[in-house]
Amino acid sequence: MKKILSVLGARPQFVKAAAVSRVIKNTKGLEECIVHTGQHFDANMSDIFFEEMDIPKPNYNLNINSLGHGAMTGRMLEGIEKILQKEKPDVVMIYGDTNSTIAGALAAKKLHIKVAHVEAGLRSYNIKMPEEVNRILTDRISDILFCPTETACSNLEKEGFDNFNIKIVQNGDVMQDAAMYYAKYSASKSNIIKTLGVKSYILGTIHRAENTDDPQRMKSIVNALNVISEKIEIVLPLHPRTKKILAKLNLDLNVKIIEPVGYFDMIELIKNSSLVITDSGGLQKEAFFFKKHCVTLRDETEWVELIENGYNILAGSNEDLIQTNIEKMLKKQSDFDQNLYGRGKASQLIAEELLKL
Ligand code: UD1
Numbered sequence: 001m002k003k004i005l006s007v008l009g010a011r012p013q014f015v016k017a018a019a020v021s022r023v024i025k026n027t028k029g030l031e032e033c034i035v036h037t038g039q040h041f042d043a044n045m046s047d048i049f050f051e052e053m054d055i056p057k058p059n060y061n062l063n064i065n066s067l068g069h070g071a072m073t074g075r076m077l078e079g080i081e082k083i084l085q086k087e088k089p090d091v092v093m094i095y096g097d098t099n100s101t102i103a104g105a106l107a108a109k110k111l112h113i114k115v116a117h118v119e120a121g122l123r124s125y126n127i128k129m130p131e132e133v134n135r136i137l138t139d140r141i142s143d144i145l146f147c148p149t150e151t152a153c154s155n156l157e158k159e160g161f162d163n164f165n166i167k168i169v170q171n172g173d174v175m176q177d178a179a180m181y182y183a184k185y186s187a188s189k190s191n192i193i194k195t196l197g198v199k200s201y202i203l204g205t206i207h208r209a210e211n212t213d214d215p216q217r218m219k220s221i222v223n224a225l226n227v228i229s230e231k232i233e234i235v236l237p238l239h240p241r242t243k244k245i246l247a248k249l250n251l252d253l254n255v256k257i258i259e260p261v262g263y264f265d266m267i268e269l270i271k272n273s274s275l276v277i278t279d280s281g282g283l284q285k286e287a288f289f290f291k292k293h294c295v296t297l298r299d300e301t302e303w304v305e306l307i308e309n310g311y312n313i314l315a316g317s318n319e320d321l322i323q324t325n326i327e328k329m330l331k332k333q334s335d336f337d338q339n340l341y342g343r344g345k346a347s348q349l350i351a352e353e354l355l356k357l
Pocket of ligand 1: 039042065066067098130280
């Protein structure tokens with residue numbers, strides 16, 4: 001029996017882990033132990049995902065959150081190391097690019113435990129982003145890298161990963177697996193569209209540090225959204241990080257602000273929207289999975305295939321560009337039937353590789 005210890009901490013990781021955990025549970029020869037770092041801790045940032053997506057209850061919760069990068073990552077490292085010494089897993093699995101990801105990878109590597117990184121090889125080439133630092137370091141110390149896209153594999157090749165003793169697998173995107181599986185249930189599980197009483201709207205989210213921690217960018221995004229929302233309603237589940245910053249900067253965001261939502265509500269919000277505007281990585285892909293165009297409030301993205309194929313467009317934080325790109329994308333028609341992310345087999349391929357490790 002191979003023991004997989006998964007380290008999770010932030011919202012998108014719960015979605016990714018839901019897809020993979022379901023497959024691990026059904027695979028003979030694999031067992032999973034889950035460590036929740038506590039990075040996200042509000043009920044609708046964390047618990048709701050475990051409940052509605054039926055993710056096994058974490059075996060450990062470190063309750064580490066609301067700290068600076070150093071303190072957060074450092075305490076996670078210490079906490080995870082203790083658990084690894086006790087649990088002695090065969091493989092530590094980490095997801096994405098958060099502080100929980102790098103903490104899990106580093107703790108395992110120093111104990112000579114194999115590290116599997118899901119959603120590896122992505123790059124924004126903006127090294128100021130904490131996520132970019134986390135990605136690069138995590139990839140370099142992993143033993144197996146599960147890449148969601150062709151671009152992710154070629155990014156690794158460019159960085160010389162062929163010279164390292166690291167297995168690279170292009171398995172597809174586990175978020176697509178989750179979207180395909182849970183979309184079957186979302187309409188019956190979620191009432192959000194009825195409760196909000198919305199018809200024609202844009203779905204928005206903002207939480208990335210590169211926007212929230214730069215007052216100029218934040219002001220410009222808020223101005224753009226305020227102008228757009230006079231013409232078409234904007235529904236915006238507000239991340240706690242952004243909520244704090246808006247209050248601190250005294251900014252009035254005149255859109256339909258709601259609390260962060262769980263996965264089923266999010267699927268329904270995307271499915272029923274006219275367009276998605278976001279600085280989240282996951283939501284850019286989820287828009288595509290549900291055949292919606294996206295305007296990305298960043299200067300670059302890791303999901304370049306969405307840009308290349310015209311499903312997504314970058315607007316940065318420029319007020320005029322945000323407005324013109326929203327207008328452009330609202331009119332656009334696309335065929336969303338391309339296979340960019342593996343069509344729902346990514347988790348199965350991970351389980352097969354884990355058995356071989
Ligand atoms: C983190 C990830 C980001 C990911 C995002 C998903 C890092 C460096 N960033 O950003 O890549 O896209 O998660 O949402 O790991 N907070 C609460 N309640 C919560 C969670 C957070 O109040 O449940 C507060 C924290 O106390 C903190 C702020 O929100 O003040 C930011 O949280 P943090 O985990 O540092 O970063 P995120 O912006 O969520």
